[in-house]
Structures are given as C-alpha cells and as structure tokens.
Amino acid sequence: MGNRKVKKDEDSKIVSFFQDSATFYRWGLKAYQKGDLQSASKFVKRAVDLDPYNEEMICRLASIYTELGKFQKSNELLTYIIEHIHPHSVECYYFLANNYAHLGLFHEAYKHAMIYKEKAPQGIFSVENSDLLEMIEMEEEAEHSDDLIVKQEKARSLLENGQFQESISILKEIITDYPEFWSAYNNLALAYFYLGEVEKAKDMISLVLRKNPGNLHALCNLLVFFYYEGDETSISMLVEKLKRVYPLVSEHQYKLGATFALIGFYPHAFKRLHALYRKGFEGDDTFYYWLAYSSYFIGHYDFAKKIWKKVLYLNPRKEGSEPWNMKGLNEMENQVPERLLSIYFAMKMDERAYLVNEQEFETRLEREAVQYALSVLNGKRPTGFHAVHFAFHVADSLMDKTLEGKELVLFWFRLFKNAFKFDIKFRNVNAWSAAVYYLWMKQIGKNITQDGAANHFNISKATLSKYVRVAKKLKM
Structure with missing residues (x-):
C-alpha cells in the first residue's frame, strides 16, 4: 500500500493465500452462534467439501440443515456417515428419526428411533428418543382413530373454557381406551389442579413419570404446580434438572421455554424460545409474549421491543402490559x-x-x-x-x-x-x-x-x- 513494495522471495514465486477446512468450519460456527443459519450452512459445507471424511463437520452441517427445514439433505449426510465413515455412530439414527418425523414419514422415523433405542438404551438422547417414539405412536394412532381426535379436541376445548368436570370425564375415557396416551394424563392433571385438587394432580403427574420417565410436559406441569404453591425448594431442584434439557421437538422446546418464563427463570427461557425464533418458528401471541419478557429481563431491550410488536399484532389486548412498563410492574402489588x-x-x-x-x-x-x-x-x-x-x-x-x-x-x-x-x-x-x-x-x-x-x-x-x-x- 502507498510507497511500500512487496518483497518477493528469491525465486520470484507468488505464494497464494487459501483457507483450509478448519478455517471455513470456524467461520461457520461463528455464523451459527450469531443465528445466521444460511451463512453457517455455506461455510460448513465448504469445510466438508475440503474434508469429506470429517464426521464432526458433516454432523454439524446435517444439524444446520435440520434447523433450516432441509430434512432430506440432512438425512443424506447422516446416511453417508453411517455407510462410509462411522457405522457405529448411533446418534445418527436418532437424528434420522427426528428428520423423518418432520417429513411425516412416521414408519421410517419409528424404524430409526427403535434402532437408536436398541443400540443406545441409555444414550445421551434416550429421553428425547422416547418422546419422539411417543409422538410417532400418537400420530399413527391419530391417523387410525377418529374417536381419539374427537375426544381429545373436546376435552381440550372444555379445559380451556373452564368446564373441568366435563373435561375430566372425557379424559378418563381416553385413558381407559388409550392407556399410553400421555397427553390425556397431563391434561387430566391440569384439570385436577385448576379444581384445587392439588394432590390428585400431583398423583397423576407421578403416574406419568413412573410409566414414561422424562415426559417433558409432565415435568413442566409439575414445575408450574410448585410455582403456584410457592414451594421454592422443589422449584430449585426441578429447575436444576430441566435446565440441562434441550429438546429437539419444537413443541417441547416451546413448552419448556414458556414454563421457565412463567416462573421467572428468564435466562433459561430465552435460550429455548430464542432458538425457536431463530429457526423461523411461527408461534402464537403467548410464544412472543414470553419471548419478549425473557428478552427484556436479561437485557435485550431492543429485541424485546421488536418482539412486542408481534404480540400486539396478534393480541391487541396486551397493550399496556409491556415488560418495560416499570410503572405497571411497580404497581402490580397495588393492583391486586x-x-x-x-x-x-x-x-x-x-x-x-x-x-x-x-x-x-x-x-x-x-x-x-x-x-x-x-x-x-x-x-x-x-x-x-x-x-x-x-x-x-x-x-x-x-x-x-x-x-x-x-x-x-x-x-x-x-x-x-x-x-x-x-x-x-x-x-x-x-x-x-x-x-x-x-x-x-x-x-x-x-x-x-x-x-x-x-x-x-x-x-x-x-x-x-x-x-x-x-x-x-x-x-x-
């Protein structure tokens, strides 16, 4: 630059600068951490092109494709790992199952989830895999059972409208006919709780967790029960367990994030809800409500205000309950x-x-x-x-x-x-x-x-x- 001269080596050869796979991979990870999935996929793909037998890089690219909704591309990479690089990479079977479920190919999803269960019964994704198998079974049952769909919708509607006795009657029928339909048990626990029958509600949650350990909806409901009771010791113990959980199923991630936000554990809530937002998850007004609150209370003020616009667009009645409305927060006790x-x-x-x-x-x-x-x-x-x-x-x-x-x-x-x-x-x-x-x-x-x-x-x-x-x- 300016008057400076470039010194050539004695053979007057020009040495070109190039990036190796590690450099592209590092750039890809930085882009991923910033939430720029498109750039992340391009950089990591370039890294894989330069190092086509690097299992870590290929797995990362597959996971980015999953987050982008490119499930078939992700499956091609996961299959490539199993067939050509590491036949015993059991986690790939879980990822394949998850992708097939998103594609609606439940037979393939079930097949690969069962392979993972057989090969890694105590694997790091064993809880998520059980949830996935439960979801697949629910989907398959729903496809063949109009009766279950009708009853489930009726019970949910009654529950939302506060008609708990009627909802309880239908949920008990569902449990009798479909004894492993855990969603009905969880809704039954909520109905009991809303009626003030707290011990019955807890007993129902305990039953679910005995028969289906790690059921996330049951654990989240239990955490809410503890919160309403003011049981700080039980809250702390359960939060310590749940804060290490990062569900791959969007519905479960939303449930966990919203539960953390409800009880005021905003950093944990933000991690789950913002991850969904980054993936393009289109939530309801409640999703954006809790995302705005968790964002604001960990210091992301501009982002919280941006998200609050979505809340008001979906539910104008929320105007005035903004998280930054400190007057409202300070007067909360006075408004009781x-x-x-x-x-x-x-x-x-x-x-x-x-x-x-x-x-x-x-x-x-x-x-x-x-x-x-x-x-x-x-x-x-x-x-x-x-x-x-x-x-x-x-x-x-x-x-x-x-x-x-x-x-x-x-x-x-x-x-x-x-x-x-x-x-x-x-x-x-x-x-x-x-x-x-x-x-x-x-x-x-x-x-x-x-x-x-x-x-x-x-x-x-x-x-x-x-x-x-x-x-x-x-x-x-």
Missing part, C-alpha cells in the same frame, strides 16, 4: 385488589375461560383466588383457601345487604389485601362486613352511626367497634 374484584365477578358470572387463560394473575393471593373460584364453579368444596373463602363471603354479604355495589367490594378487597399480608386471622363475616360498610360510608361522606351499621348486620356495637379499630389500621 382490582384483580381480586375481577376474579370475584368472573366467578359470579361463570366466566371460567377468563379465569383459566388470563396471564396476569401474578401474586400468590390472586392464584389462590383463581383456584378457589374455579373449584366453586365446578361444584367442588374448596380446601386450603380459607382467606380467599372468607374474603369472597364478605363480598357476598356486602353485595346482598347494601346498595353500594362494586366500589364497596373493591374497598373491602383493599383492606383484605393488607390484612392477608399481615396474616390477620379471619373470623366473623358479619363483623367484617359491618366494619367495612361503616368505614366506607364515612369515607364517602354519608351519615351513618355505629349503632346503625351494627344493627344492619345483626352484630353488637361493641363487636363492631373492635373490628372498626382493626380495619382502620389497614387503611394505608
């Missing part, structure tokens, strides 16, 4: 009374689908209220929800015996939230109702005496005075 009010009236109006599908019931108190409401709507006697049971009975009393309506009930839920936080013992529905009514009428400037409020709810003035003193301390 309003959300308890919405849960209470959803129960009164039998809006089960709202209770099941709403994503923003974040606190323990709200989650207990949802489970209580769903149990009541499904004709069950709720157990373990004494505080919520009491709160809703006071709300009933206020609605039945006064004309103040929702504003008075909301006032009660504000006091109740603080009482719950301070672990106050809840007794005497009429006394609390009278105290809340008295304080509310005073607050809005209405004429009322303690004698009048006490008589209205059939309690003594002394009892009312005692409860008014407690309630006043909660007005903060």
Whole structure:
C-alpha cells in the first residue's frame, strides 16, 4: 500500500493465500452462534467439501440443515456417515428419526428411533428418543382413530373454557381406551389442579413419570404446580434438572421455554424460545409474549421491543402490559385488589375461560383466588383457601345487604389485601362486613352511626367497634 513494495522471495514465486477446512468450519460456527443459519450452512459445507471424511463437520452441517427445514439433505449426510465413515455412530439414527418425523414419514422415523433405542438404551438422547417414539405412536394412532381426535379436541376445548368436570370425564375415557396416551394424563392433571385438587394432580403427574420417565410436559406441569404453591425448594431442584434439557421437538422446546418464563427463570427461557425464533418458528401471541419478557429481563431491550410488536399484532389486548412498563410492574402489588374484584365477578358470572387463560394473575393471593373460584364453579368444596373463602363471603354479604355495589367490594378487597399480608386471622363475616360498610360510608361522606351499621348486620356495637379499630389500621 502507498510507497511500500512487496518483497518477493528469491525465486520470484507468488505464494497464494487459501483457507483450509478448519478455517471455513470456524467461520461457520461463528455464523451459527450469531443465528445466521444460511451463512453457517455455506461455510460448513465448504469445510466438508475440503474434508469429506470429517464426521464432526458433516454432523454439524446435517444439524444446520435440520434447523433450516432441509430434512432430506440432512438425512443424506447422516446416511453417508453411517455407510462410509462411522457405522457405529448411533446418534445418527436418532437424528434420522427426528428428520423423518418432520417429513411425516412416521414408519421410517419409528424404524430409526427403535434402532437408536436398541443400540443406545441409555444414550445421551434416550429421553428425547422416547418422546419422539411417543409422538410417532400418537400420530399413527391419530391417523387410525377418529374417536381419539374427537375426544381429545373436546376435552381440550372444555379445559380451556373452564368446564373441568366435563373435561375430566372425557379424559378418563381416553385413558381407559388409550392407556399410553400421555397427553390425556397431563391434561387430566391440569384439570385436577385448576379444581384445587392439588394432590390428585400431583398423583397423576407421578403416574406419568413412573410409566414414561422424562415426559417433558409432565415435568413442566409439575414445575408450574410448585410455582403456584410457592414451594421454592422443589422449584430449585426441578429447575436444576430441566435446565440441562434441550429438546429437539419444537413443541417441547416451546413448552419448556414458556414454563421457565412463567416462573421467572428468564435466562433459561430465552435460550429455548430464542432458538425457536431463530429457526423461523411461527408461534402464537403467548410464544412472543414470553419471548419478549425473557428478552427484556436479561437485557435485550431492543429485541424485546421488536418482539412486542408481534404480540400486539396478534393480541391487541396486551397493550399496556409491556415488560418495560416499570410503572405497571411497580404497581402490580397495588393492583391486586382490582384483580381480586375481577376474579370475584368472573366467578359470579361463570366466566371460567377468563379465569383459566388470563396471564396476569401474578401474586400468590390472586392464584389462590383463581383456584378457589374455579373449584366453586365446578361444584367442588374448596380446601386450603380459607382467606380467599372468607374474603369472597364478605363480598357476598356486602353485595346482598347494601346498595353500594362494586366500589364497596373493591374497598373491602383493599383492606383484605393488607390484612392477608399481615396474616390477620379471619373470623366473623358479619363483623367484617359491618366494619367495612361503616368505614366506607364515612369515607364517602354519608351519615351513618355505629349503632346503625351494627344493627344492619345483626352484630353488637361493641363487636363492631373492635373490628372498626382493626380495619382502620389497614387503611394505608
């Protein structure tokens, strides 16, 4: 460059610069890590062209082709490894099975998955291979069983709409007719859990895991159960196990990523959900919702805002619940009374689908209220929800015996939230109702005496005075 001269060697030969296979392979890995699969495939293919017997490079190219959806090309490379390089490379059989399943060639997929199972019963992909065999069997059963399809869809619809007893009846029929259809067991566990029958739900998950060890949907459901119960020890133990799992089936990867996001383990959630996004996975609004949240809370702010646009496009109702809406996050605790009010009236109006599908019931108190409401709507006697049971009975009393309506009930839920936080013992529905009514009428400037409020709810003035003193301390 400039005045510099190139010094030739004494024979005046020009030595050309060239890249060997390792260089192209290294470039390919860098492109892959950046999510640029097209460039990665070109560089790694060039490396394979230069070193056609390098098993590691060929395997990598096959896996990139799989992520790009080029399943036939991937299978050609995997078959080449088995036939010409390393006949005992058992992992190739699993990869072949996975690709054939994506192509819809379930007979071939089953054949290669069984070869892998026979050759490597404890192999590194043994759990994923079992999941794949289960999926293949489900697909083959579904092809030959209209009855299963109809029942499965009906049960799922009933579950999503909060009709749990009806869903349970159908799911039990499916289990009887198809005893290894694990999806029905998992949905049955969810139905029991929504009804507040937590032990039954856990028993169902335990049954699945005994008969089908490593069932990812069962493990994810169990993790959600622990989260709703606030069982931090069990959460930590199960997360430690699941964080090492990287499913190849997109549905399983989505399930795991969304579960991690729901319980607030955002780095693990981002790894799974972003990997799907990079592959071109077209998810629903819930997929993008959790991808945006996990992105934001590990510092990928611009990407989170980009993804949030997809959320709003698919579900405009989510406007205002952005992860960067720090005001909303800081006020989450303050908004609990309003959300308890919405849960209470959803129960009164039998809006089960709202209770099941709403994503923003974040606190323990709200989650207990949802489970209580769903149990009541499904004709069950709720157990373990004494505080919520009491709160809703006071709300009933206020609605039945006064004309103040929702504003008075909301006032009660504000006091109740603080009482719950301070672990106050809840007794005497009429006394609390009278105290809340008295304080509310005073607050809005209405004429009322303690004698009048006490008589209205059939309690003594002394009892009312005692409860008014407690309630006043909660007005903060």
